[in-house]
Each structure stands twice: as structure tokens, then as C-alpha cells.
Amino acid sequence: MRTTPDDAVQPIPLTGTGGIDRCAGHRLDEAWLGAAWSHPSTRVFVVSGGQALIEETGDGRTELVTMPSFDAPLTEAHRYFLGADADGVRYFALQKDALPGRMDDAARPAGLREAAALLSERDNELLVHAVALENWQRLHRFCSRCGERTVIAAAGHIRRCPACGAEHYPRTDPAVIMLVVDEEDRALLGRQMHWPKGRFSTLAGFVEPGESIEQAVIREVAEEAGIVVDEVEYIASQPWPFPSSLMLGFVAHAAWSEPRVDGEEIEEARWFSREDLRAAMESGEVLAPSGVSIAARLVARWYGKPLLSAPW
Numbered sequence: 597m598r599t600t601p602d603d604a605v606q607p608i609p610l611t612g613t614g615g616i617d618r619c620a621g622h623r624l625d626e627a628w629l630g631a632a633w634s635h636p637s638t639r640v641f642v643v644s645g646g647q648a649l650i651e652e653t654g655d656g657r658t659e660l661v662t663m664p665s666f667d668a669p670l671t672e673a674h675r676y677f678l679g680a681d682a683d684g685v686r687y688f689a690l691q692k693d694a695l696p697g698r699m700d701d702a703a704r705p706a707g708l709r710e711a712a713a714l715l716s717e718r719d720n721e722l723l724v725h726a727v728a729l730e731n732w733q734r735l736h737r738f739c740s741r742c743g744e745r746t747v748i749a750a751a752g753h754i755r756r757c758p759a760c761g762a763e764h765y766p767r768t769d770p771a772v773i774m775l776v777v778d779e780e781d782r783a784l785l786g787r788q789m790h791w792p793k794g795r796f797s798t799l800a801g802f803v804e805p806g807e808s809i810e811q812a813v814i815r816e817v818a819e820e821a822g823i824v825v826d827e828v829e830y831i832a833s834q835p836w837p838f839p840s841s842l843m844l845g846f847v848a849h850a851a852w853s854e855p856r857v858d859g860e861e862i863e864e865a866r867w868f869s870r871e872d873l874r875a876a877m878e879s880g881e882v883l884a885p886s887g888v889s890i891a892a893r894l895v896a897r898w899y900g901k902p903l904l905s906a907p908w
């Protein structure tokens with residue numbers, strides 16, 4: 597047996613279809629955007645420093661805190677148009693230096709790592725879009741051609757240079773993340789120097805210029821663990837805007853051999869059978885990956901059931 601049926605584990609967070617049509621064709625239409633903003637059904641939320649307000653609804657759900665546009669603090673905010681849902685409700689995010697205060701205390705700020713485990717697919721789709729735009733805007737204020745300060749256009753989806761006319765588009769950095777398995781279906785897990793003691797997870801790395809994603813998987817596994825991969829199977833992707841990654845998840849197959857770690861990024865790599873991993877997690881020797889990352893899902897998919905994880 598090699599891989600495990602997908603229904604053995606939960607779906608990958610931030611990859612669901614939340615039903616939002618991004619309406620990209622309207623981003624340059626200021627009249628349309630103005631009418632969309634003014635419509636009474638339009639909903640707005642503030643994003644600041646990668647966080648937004650969320651609140652529990654009382655029936656066990658958690659929602660993104662939104663407001664009608666006439667209540668929205670537009671002053672000195674950047675406005676991102678995110679799209680419309682199936683009912684025609686349009687959504688905007690306002691990027692501000694701080695989240696708005698609220699009279700009641702039901703709402704609280706949350707970053708995407710926390711919120712993604714709590715919110716509906718629709719709210720996650722809106723929040724990950726807004727956070728990705730905010731991170732890109734924050735890090736790309738100046739023209740990479742001439743150095744002039746750029747201005748926001750296309751409802752947050754372009755930065756335009758007034759000096760040389762260049763248009764800059766949101767940047768996404770592809771990264772590969774892979775669970776390596778051997779012929780006996782053992783999994784190779786590694787630990788990075790700066791991780792908490794005992795934490796092991798999948799290997800990962802950025803795709804380099806001029807490289808295919810399959811080549812990146814093979815190179816990263818060789819560099820980090822000294823293992824030769826001969827078969828690369830794509831599983832799923834996950835947006836990971838910290839600040840701008842797209843995680844491309846793989847299972848990579850390799851003949852068993854002793855790992856030789858690089859000693860810089862990865863300090864230890866070990867092969868685990870499922871029984872090895874179960875025993876190591878139960879004894880507390882190994883902390884499996886957790887949270888909403890695709891790494892946790894890749895390992896759980898191989899393991900066949902949810903992992904015993906530390907709550908970080």
C-alpha cells in the first residue's frame with residue numbers, strides 16, 4: 597500500500613470554494629466600483645497587519661466581522677474589491693493602519709492562521725485574498741523599474757508607476773512542500789533548526805528561477821536530506837500569504853537510504869513508519885505538524901487519520 601484515501605483526513609484549509617466571483621473584469625471600471633461600493637447590500641471589513649475582526653455568532657459558528665459601506669471607515673484607507681457572492685452581495689476590504697475598535701467585546705482580531713480554522717469557506721476566501729493583497733501592497737510601494745513611488749489601481753490589484761508608466765501586479769511565490777515516502781511507505785520527516793524541540797514536518801522550499809516544480813521537489817529533497825527522489829506526485833495547493841507564497845503539495849517517492857541533512861536549514865531527518873510515528877507522538881518525542889498548513893494535511897493523509905498534535 598502506498599498512499600491513503602483522501603477521505604481519511606480533513607480537507608485542506610484555504611482551498612475550498614467559498615462561492616466568491618472575483619469579478620476581475622470590473623476592477624478598472626471606476627463607475628461600476630463606485631456603484632458597487634454605495635449599494636446597501638455591500639459588505640466591508642478592515643484588514644490591518646494581516647488581521648481582521650472575527651466574532652462567534654452564538655450558534656457555534658465564527659464569522660468575519662463585516663459592516664455596510666456607509667459605516668466603513670474609508671478615510672486614509674486603501675480599498676480592495678474582492679468580488680461578489682452568489683446572492684450578488686459585493687465585498688470590499690479596507691486596509692488601514694489599525695483595526696477599528698468596537699463598543700461590544702464580542703469581536704476580536706485574528707490572523708489568517710487562526711481564522712482559517714474557524715471561518716466559513718466564503719469568509720476564508722475573502723480574508724486570504726485581502727491579506728495577500730495587503731502583504732503585496734506593503735512590500736511593493738516603489739517601482740522596480742525606476743524607483744518612483746507607485747499608486748494603487750484596479751481596486752487594489754495593480755500598482756502603477758506615475759513616472760515610467762509601469763504596471764506592477766500582485767506577486768505570488770511558488771513553494772514546493774513534499775512528503776517523501778519509501779518503497780515500504782515510510783515517511784521522511786525533518787526538523788528545522790529554529791523549530792520547537794521535537795517538531796518534525798515535511799520538507800519544503802521555494803521554486804528557483806528557470807525551474808519546474810518537479811525539479812524543485814527533487815532538488816530540495818536532495819539538498820535538505822540527501823535523498824534521491826524518482827517519482828513526484830502532485831496532491832494539492834494552498835495559498836499561504838506570509839507574505840506571498842503558494843504552497844504546492846506533493847508526495848515524492850524515493851528508495852530508502854540514510855538521510856544526510858544539510859545541517860543548516862534542516863538539522864535532523866528521519867524515516868517513520870506509521871507505527872514509529874504513532875509511538876513517537878504518544879511518548880511526546882515527536883510533535884507532528886498541526887494547524888491549518890498543508891504540511892499537516894500531507895502527513896495526516898499518509899498517516900490515515902488526524903495526527904496527535906501540539907496546539908500551536
Ligand SMILES: [Zn+2]
Binds near residue numbers: 740743760
Ligand atoms: Zn517606474
